[in-house]
Amino acid sequence: MDDDDGFFGESVAARYDETSADMFGPDAVDPAADLLAGLAGGGRALELGVGTGRIALPLTRRGVPVHGIDMSRAMTARLRAKPGGDAVGVTIGDFATTRVPGTFTLVYLVYNTINNLTTQDAQVDCFRNAADHLAPGGTFVIEVGVPELRLLPPGQTAVPFRIGPTGWAFDTYDTVTQAMSSNYVTLVDGRAEHESVPFRYVWPSELDLMARLAGMRLRERWEDWDRTPFTHESRRHVSVWEKPAG
Structure with missing residues (x-):
């Protein structure tokens, strides 16, 4: 494994799509891509932890320009090799702090990837980085499990x-x-x-405070991409924070 790729080097990248096959099916991908495309509203999207393009590629097929930040060259090489992969811009770096040019109407981070940041400081930095990339009125979306x-x-x-x-x-x-x-x-x-x-697990309320520290506020929280209401029994959540328009 390439040390620069952390835990997502060549040995993991080579089998990632296969071992996560259930997450690549249309039942898992389409609701997420549809919701994110609606939030993008015709603007650009930035994916933090773009990986092999599970969400970025279907989002581009919905007409949303996507740029991704990822630490792993091995994972993003798989993205590049897929049909349409050359349409997704990629920057190699730590998505908690790496900046890319321009602004976005949507920044998103899915499939528990916020937990790959193993300190609270890094997770706070991630929210600040997302807010810095967002245009006024833009949204930051995280999908993550509720600690069990x-x-x-x-x-x-x-x-x-x-x-x-x-x-x-x-x-x-x-x-x-x-x-x-x-x-x-x-x-x-x-x-x-x-x-x-x-990993580092994180509570929904803790994420809301991180968003406030970055100048954003909670707009929506659901149990899943189908907008199922979030309850005390929910085992995961999809949360949407908004950067003020003014």
């Missing part, structure tokens, strides 16, 4: 989410620092291989 701490009984720090004959996966949580990790144990030729990816 209610699944943790006293004294337990891990929650399994996949168990099978050839491997299992579990998340670990540190409720003091909000650090978490997704861990994958795979059996290969009778030997166990372990991979761990660090």
Whole structure:
């Protein structure tokens, strides 16, 4: 893996679309692209963590010019190789701080990618960076899960989410620092291989405060891209913050 690509180097990029195949289907992609295209309102969109183009490409097919920021050259190389990939502008860098020219009517960050920023300071910087790129009246959209701490009984720090004959996966949580990790144990030729990816979980109310620090306000929050109402039972949310028009 290329160190510059962090945890999304060549070994991950080569199989990313396959291992995340359920997220590339029309049922997952179309509602997100439709909602984002409506928010773009005919203007330009900036994707933070553009990856292999799961959302950027269908958004460009809806007539929205898209530019993406991503740390991983390996992931964005897959984007470039896809039909229409040359229409998406790409800047390599940390999306919490990297600036690109011009302004946008929409900045978006999907599929839990805000959690890839593993400190609160970096997440705050991300909101400020989004606001700096937005034109007045523009919107910043995040899709992310709600921390599932209610699944943790006293004294337990891990929650399994996949168990099978050839491997299992579990998340670990540190409720003091909000650090978490997704861990994958795979059996290969009778030997166990372990991979761990660090994250930082973040609450909806915490994100709202980050938005306020960046000069934005919450406009909408749904459970999903179909605008299902957000409730205390929702396991994820799609949130829309707005930069004031004046």
